[in-house]
Amino acid sequence: MDTITHTLFGLTLYGAANKSNMDKSHKRALLLTTLVGSQIPDIDVVVNLTETGRIMQQMWHRGLTHSFFLIPIWGILIYYLSRLLFKVKDRRIFYWAILAVFIHNTSDLFNTWGTGYLEPFSSYRVTFGTIPIVDFVFWFLILAGFIVSRKKEAGERYKVFRVVWLLMVAHVAIQSAQGYIIYNEAKEKYEDVALAAGFVPTQFQVIGKDGNEVKIVKDSIFIKPEVEHTLISKDEADLAPLFEENPRAKTLHEWSPFVVVVEEDNKLGIYDPRFYRNGESFLYEFIKKQP
Numbered sequence: 001m002d003t004i005t006h007t008l009f010g011l012t013l014y015g016a017a018n019k020s021n022m023d024k025s026h027k028r029a030l031l032l033t034t035l036v037g038s039q040i041p042d043i044d045v046v047v048n049l050t051e052t053g054r055i056m057q058q059m060w061h062r063g064l065t066h067s068f069f070l071i072p073i074w075g076i077l078i079y080y081l082s083r084l085l086f087k088v089k090d091r092r093i094f095y096w097a098i099l100a101v102f103i104h105n106t107s108d109l110f111n112t113w114g115t116g117y118l119e120p121f122s123s124y125r126v127t128f129g130t131i132p133i134v135d136f137v138f139w140f141l142i143l144a145g146f147i148v149s150r151k152k153e154a155g156e157r158y159k160v161f162r163v164v165w166l167l168m169v170a171h172v173a174i175q176s177a178q179g180y181i182i183y184n185e186a187k188e189k190y191e192d193v194a195l196a197a198g199f200v201p202t203q204f205q206v207i208g209k210d211g212n213e214v215k216i217v218k219d220s221i222f223i224k225p226e227v228e229h230t231l232i233s234k235d236e237a238d239l240a241p242l243f244e245e246n247p248r249a250k251t252l253h254e255w256s257p258f259v260v261v262v263e264e265d266n267k268l269g270i271y272d273p274r275f276y277r278n279g280e281s282f283l284y285e286f287i288k289k290q291p
Contacts (some may be wrong), residue, residue: 001107002134003042008142009103010038015149015161017096024073026090029082033093036078037100041108042066066105066115074101074190107131112173112196112274125255129195129274130206131172137201141167171201178202182219190215192258196274204219207273209233226283231273233265242287249285262286 001009019027044065064070078097082088108115108283114127120259145164149157159226178193182204197204200217206217206225216229217286239261243250253259258269260281269286 001103001131001138001187002230003091005036005037005134005138006038006042006104009107010035010100012142012145012161012164013038013096013100014172015145016158016165018158020155025088027084028097029093031089031173033078033082033245034100035099036081036106037074039095040074040078041101042156056265062113063116064106066108066117067119068105069100069121070116070235071105071117072183074098085235085277105159107172110176110197112194113157124229126256128176128179130176132197132199134199136199138168156218175201179204181221183204186217186219193259205274207276209273210237214258214260216273216276229276231260231276233260237261237263237268239268239270242270242285245287246285249287250282252285256283265289 011034014031017030017034019030022030041062042065045279046062048172064143075098076095079094079100082097084253105115105117109126109172110128110131111133112129113133114129116123117126118124138182141164144176145160149160152160175197179197182197183206186195186206186208190210192209194207195204196207202222203218203220205228206215206219208215208217212233214231214233215227216231218226218228239249239253243253252272253270256274257273258273260273262269262271266289267286268289269283271281273281275281275283
């Protein structure tokens with residue numbers, strides 16, 4: 001998910017806590033915990049400060065920091081940060097921290113980019129592609145919950161935000177069920193399949209590869225599949241020079257489920273077709289051939 005959505009998740013998590021017996025320090029500690037916990041896995045962006053980090057950014061972003069096995073570590077760090085700043089010794093803060101980080105890491109599984117959810121034990125990039133990175137349904141539900149909560153007594157507002165969480169979970173479940181059906185239908189047609197959720201709920205892009213042909217298909221359980229793009233991959237091309245001259249290309253090749261190979265008179269490159277928009281993919285690495 002994007003930074004704004006993760007921030008909204010943190011605020012909604014804070015809103016869902018029953019704070020009737022909390023003093024001001026407890027409330028501040030809880031707010032810090034839910035906000036930091038909702039953002040801290042994205043601390044991996046600091047890898048861009050080094051050359052190696054820029055090369056490996058695709059592998060490292062949403063990698064180890066998003067691992068399920070690192071969630072307790074983040075929880076401990078956030079708990080002691082809150083304890084240091086607000087002098088609050090409450091085990092519940094630790095549990096809220098774990099929940100905030102768990103929501104961050106798990107929600108990112110449903111995007112096309114995916115996460116290294118099983119690192120360091122597996123480098124497999126877990127991605128479902130059933131929720132867009134920016135999902136306005138989440139924003140709408142959170143905004144509606146905030147408006148409704150303003151009409152409630154202060155001690156009852158947390159119940160509204162708990163309903164919001166239930167509705168958001170239901171949204172993810174419904175989207176994922178549809179994506180599962182569409183994905184399995186596509187598996188019968190193509191050798192390799194990837195799924196990318198559209199910004200409109202219930203609509204998806206199926207990216208299917210059969211031989212050297214890649215098709216990008218608009219699909220939904222409510223409409224007939226519509227081919228939007230047909231791409232030809234030069235799979236027979238020798239990629240060794242590309243990987244040698246452009247290390248980012250090798251990283252992209254390892255990271256993507258499959259790639260489209262481009263070989264022209266003056267260019268050799270690869271791109272991830274899941275991010276193909278307006279005639280190009282923003283995940284594209286290439287080298288210029290020497291004449």
